[in-house]
Amino acid sequence: MNSAQRYPASAWRKSSYSGGNQGECLEVADGYALVPVRDSKNPDGPALVFPPAAFARFVTAVQQGELGPA
Template identity: 60%
Template sequence: MTLQGAEPTVPESAWSKSSYSSGGGGECVEVATALATVHVRDSKNPDGQVLTVSPAAWSPFVRLVGERLG
């Protein structure tokens, strides 16, 4: 896992907002996937830090969150 600064590592058009995010100002997460990485950022601060993980780490995380929210 790495944290990157404000320099974009993926095109702006690659980012997508979580379907659980609302327009009400709550916690909003955006994700951009690439072949060997998954990038995560705070949609309220798109110029802030980006968390980068491997797809192997991202998949179980998403599954666990889905179980907790489901």
């Protein structure tokens, strides 16, 4: 089942931490027990889902610059 089938279009919003117009946009869907995340360029593709605490740790790491290029 792809993300479009599982989560309605109205549930998705562009993440405020996305890279803008550089093709690095993520969307998250609100209102679910797990946090679904998908690539905005592929709305019919799969979504990754994370427990809320894990997603919060990821967002904090991004905000603090702890994640960088490999």
